[in-house]
Amino acid sequence: MSAGKKHARPDGEEQALRSSKKAKTDEVANTPTDADADDLKTEKKKKKEKKDKSEKREKKEKNDKKEKKDKKKKSKKSKSSEEPAVQNGEANGHKTSDSTPGDSASEDEIKAYLTKEEIKIDDPSNTNVKPILKFAQLPPSKLLAKKPFAAYNAPTPIQAASWPFTLAGRDAIGIAETGSGKTMAFSLPCVEKLNAHSKKASKDYRSTRPRAVIVSPTRELAMQTHDAISGLAAHVGLSAVCLYGGASKDDQRALLRKNTGADIVVATPGRLKDFLSDNTVNLGDVMFAVLDEADRMLDKGFEDDIKLILGGCPPKEERQTLMFTATWPTSVRVLAESFMVNPVRVTIGNRTRAGEEGNGNGSVELQANSRIDQKVEVVDPRGKEQRLLELLREAQKGSAKNDRILVFCLYKKEAVRVEQFLERRGIRVASIHGDLRQDQRTKSLEAFKAGTTSVLVATDVAARGLDIPEVKLVINVTFPLTIEDYVHRIGRTGRAGKTGKAITLFTEHDKAHSGSLVNILKAAKQDVPEDLLKFGTTVKKKAHDSYGSFYKDVDMTKKATKITF
Numbered sequence: 001m002s003a004g005k006k007h008a009r010p011d012g013e014e015q016a017l018r019s020s021k022k023a024k025t026d027e028v029a030n031t032p033t034d035a036d037a038d039d040l041k042t043e044k045k046k047k048k049e050k051k052d053k054s055e056k057r058e059k060k061e062k063n064d065k066k067e068k069k070d071k072k073k074k075s076k077k078s079k080s081s082e083e084p085a086v087q088n089g090e091a092n093g094h095k096t097s098d099s100t101p102g103d104s105a106s107e108d109e110i111k112a113y114l115t116k117e118e119i120k121i122d123d124p125s126n127t128n129v130k131p132i133l134k135f136a137q138l139p140p141s142k143l144l145a146k147k148p149f150a151a152y153n154a155p156t157p158i159q160a161a162s163w164p165f166t167l168a169g170r171d172a173i174g175i176a177e178t179g180s181g182k183t184m185a186f187s188l189p190c191v192e193k194l195n196a197h198s199k200k201a202s203k204d205y206r207s208t209r210p211r212a213v214i215v216s217p218t219r220e221l222a223m224q225t226h227d228a229i230s231g232l233a234a235h236v237g238l239s240a241v242c243l244y245g246g247a248s249k250d251d252q253r254a255l256l257r258k259n260t261g262a263d264i265v266v267a268t269p270g271r272l273k274d275f276l277s278d279n280t281v282n283l284g285d286v287m288f289a290v291l292d293e294a295d296r297m298l299d300k301g302f303e304d305d306i307k308l309i310l311g312g313c314p315p316k317e318e319r320q321t322l323m324f325t326a327t328w329p330t331s332v333r334v335l336a337e338s339f340m341v342n343p344v345r346v347t348i349g350n351r352t353r354a355g356e357e358g359n360g361n362g363s364v365e366l367q368a369n370s371r372i373d374q375k376v377e378v379v380d381p382r383g384k385e386q387r388l389l390e391l392l393r394e395a396q397k398g399s400a401k402n403d404r405i406l407v408f409c410l411y412k413k414e415a416v417r418v419e420q421f422l423e424r425r426g427i428r429v430a431s432i433h434g435d436l437r438q439d440q441r442t443k444s445l446e447a448f449k450a451g452t453t454s455v456l457v458a459t460d461v462a463a464r465g466l467d468i469p470e471v472k473l474v475i476n477v478t479f480p481l482t483i484e485d486y487v488h489r490i491g492r493t494g495r496a497g498k499t500g501k502a503i504t505l506f507t508e509h510d511k512a513h514s515g516s517l518v519n520i521l522k523a524a525k526q527d528v529p530e531d532l533l534k535f536g537t538t539v540k541k542k543a544h545d546s547y548g549s550f551y552k553d554v555d556m557t558k559k560a561t562k563i564t565f
């Protein structure tokens with residue numbers, strides 16, 4: 001996403017209504033009418049059609065009445081009249097919603113769990129919904145009967161606390177440390193919801209009309225999420241397709257159209273936008289939308305894309321919207337809530353600033369995974385590559401010679417240079433960055449996962465979400481643009497309850513980040529080197545969500561000055 005791309009588009013939620021209305025008009029235009037049909041020749045046929053229609057109408061009216069009755073019942077049950085589970089019609093739609101999740105755990109057990117796991121639930125509807133502590137406490141369903149979580153012992157805290165809300169149809173924001181199972185936290189309610197609603201017969205033969213859309217910031221993360229959710233979806237005969245740039249559009253179109261059309265689309269914004277504009281995909285039937293790595297998706301770089309994508313879905317009152325992330329900066333919160341109805345916010349971890357008590361204003365401080373041992377070395381910028389080599393050799397000594405190590409650089413050119421430097425010194429290394437073709441990126445990642453190469457040099461395309469087993473060490477050769485990116489980068493290790501290590505080479509060029517880095521280290525009870533403190537402890541205000549202090553607000557309307565050399 002280019003920094004300069006900031007042209008305002010006439011979209012957003014208002015556009016959402018317009019496009020969803022337009023989609024509906026298009027549908028009508030494509031539906032054959034009675035008059036169009038050539039074979040309605042005899043009076044008998046007409047009568048039969050009339051009879052069928054009136055029977056259908058009667059049936060629909062009956063169903064509507066039943067639905068209304070159920071809704072009434074449900075809203076009486078609900079403590080608040082604003083409960084979105086009812087607004088979304090979900091309380092009716094979800095076949096298991098009558099069983100109260102969590103009722104087999106005692107109040108005391110739940111209280112102890114909430115305290116131990118540092119779970120905070122902010123529910124504007126005050127529904128007092130409690131976490132489930134075991135998979136067995138989930139409302140039974142066709143999907144769960146297939147035991148999709150047999151490999152896990154218990155739900156992770158974000159799953160335990162968010163599922164009771166999301167399975168009941170609530171909009172939700174889930175904030176939990178890296179590697180804590182957020183993918184399944186949104187995948188389960190997604191598949192359950194789609195499975196509880198039958199697919200509408202498609203009247204629009206030009207487009208695929210998925211019922212769920214999951215948006216991811218990078219191609220590799222979209223592919224990984226697609227793998228995870230398709231496994232779950234396949235248990236109940238639903239299909240998921242991954243749409244991302246750098247790969248054949250025709251192949252992706254063919255996958256979208258396979259069988260009765262994809263139920264779930266996992267996509268990066270660029271390719272999804274292309275497919276929306278040429279009508280390959282129509283989001284008019286979406287009932288479940290997820291922004292994974294939500295703060296990244298809502299920052300300036302992707303904001304317009306997200307407005308366009310959610311704008312193509314039914315209005316927020318008619319869909320369920322979920323946002324998950326490990327970092328939740330203040331700058332994106334208002335925008336996030338504008339896409340949701342009464343969202344419940346589930347936060348895992350004591351996210352008050354180090355040395356401060358919770359201020360009670362619902363603030364969510366940035367927090368790194370506490371199982372990662374974080375080391376910061378203040379170094380001379382010219383000695384970075386040599387130091388990197390020493391660190392790698394030290395880390396891969398003896399029996400650890402095949403340990404996976406992820407090396408982060410800031411720039412693509414820097415990643416190329418560092419890769420070549422290491423290669424020349426006999427290190428088995430691959431790289432992943434934006435200057436490589438997609439097939440090269442995929443090959444590098446696969447080689448790293450398979451252990452063919454034990455060192456992967458990456459830019460921030462690999463910072464978020466990637467779940468690579470057994471990454472033992474993350475080395476930051478150059479500090480990222482934002483402190484949030486630092487938390488995500490180091491979060492590639494220490495996943496799913498394991499421990500990990502991160503070493504950051506910090507130079508005077510990175511001093512704008514010293515204050516926020518000191519806070520992260522202190523909050524995670526890590527040593528703060530004296531050399532780092534010398535750069536100052538004040539947290540500088542970010543000039544830009546994604547470009548940090550590198551951002552310059554340029555007046556695009558001003559004519560550039562011509563300089564002759």
Ligand SMILES: Nc1ncnc2c1ncn2[C@@H]1O[C@H](COP(=O)(O)OP(=O)(O)OP(=O)(O)O)[C@@H](O)[C@H]1O
Binds near residue numbers: 177466
């Ligand atoms: N209940 C569970 N018990 C044990 N492991 C789990 C459970 N749920 C998910 N996992 C595993 O935890 C790992 C990390 O999960 P996931 O990738 O969803 O993390 P995440 O919270 O999305 O991380 P990130 O913030 O980096 O994107 C995965 O390998 C996943 O299979």
